Amino acid sequence: MIVNGAARRPRTDAKRSSSLEEMALLDRVRRKDLRAFERLYRIYQPRLARFLFNLVQRPQLVEEVLNDTMMVVWDTAGRFRGNSKLSTWVFSIAYRKAIKAKLRWPDPVEEPALDTRVSNDPAPDEELDQRRLHDALIGAMSQLSADHRAVVDLTYFHGLGYREIAEIMNCPVDTVKTRMFHARRRLRQAMSGSLFDWI
């Protein structure tokens, strides 16, 4: 009995259609076309903001690191040769900047934001379960180190393969696999009693 393959692919449809547009924009960015750069910025901002927040966890720092990253893209667009995907290149710059920023600003002491809305009407069971799962995931992620969080986020949300993650994080492929292995174990522990109960 062969078990069916991939679950819903995160973001790959977006990846395919955007890469041509992104390369065209980058070409204009090389010629210092500011409007093209703005478009590229708006394309990358959501993904980068998410990736960076996951890493540095301070909202104000996210914007600073994001803009520092895109500044490098603007300044060094000419150096990108297409050896990797544009997104890999941008994310690897972002990762480097984030790690440097974290050295200046260690992880915040306060808990990550939880949805603390209190509802007076009895929530339907499904909604309550979702919220519990959501909170469990937030709590679990907060207990991981930045590098573990990065691997988890890049895999499950950004939908990247381990080779690409290794490029972005500038580490061996085996390190990515090991980090993921340990992260999954921690996530399992932290989320026991919610997500993994019904498996």
Add this chain to the structure above:
Amino acid sequence: MAKTSHDQADELLPWYATGQLEPADRALVEGHLVSCARCQRQLAAERALVDQFQAFSPEVDSGWAELRGRIESRPPARPSIADSLRDFWHALTRPVLAAFAAAQLTLVALAALLFQSLSQPTYVALGSAPVAASANVIVMFRPDAREAELRRAIQSTGATLVGGPTQADAYLLHVEPGARPAALQKLQQDSRVTLAQPIDGPAQ
């Protein structure tokens, strides 16, 4: 110590679940899954995690929590533009001010200047960029919304983009006042939109 084939397959399960394995790796995992119930269960858990992560947006949660906190800690409502304008015109009927206006500035110019400062939105706190006086709608989109979707949403309401994205990732629009209710309704119905509110109120 060499990894067992079980360990090798287990290690690759997350990327198998997201469809990101090269053919050789995929074959390894599938070959192992046939006979390993534990890995089959683990694969189901991985898929559940993938689903969870699609809905998981800590940066949005954090941004929203901060903004909600600001709104909830605000002082009670201020007088509307209409009230402030009424006060202004009332003041102008007093001899001293009327004389000043007539002597130094045209009444129209003074009214225009004051009206502009009175109508400045109070959402300045949402971003470090200065807010144009003509912004009368604030809209926020889902973090995974694409640029084309933003453009379509804004254009379909006949609005123009005045400012943003702000630090809270909000966009400031201008819509003709008469068209604003319909525009807000249209935006609120857009599945890409997480918030669409009018901007009114005098400056602080």
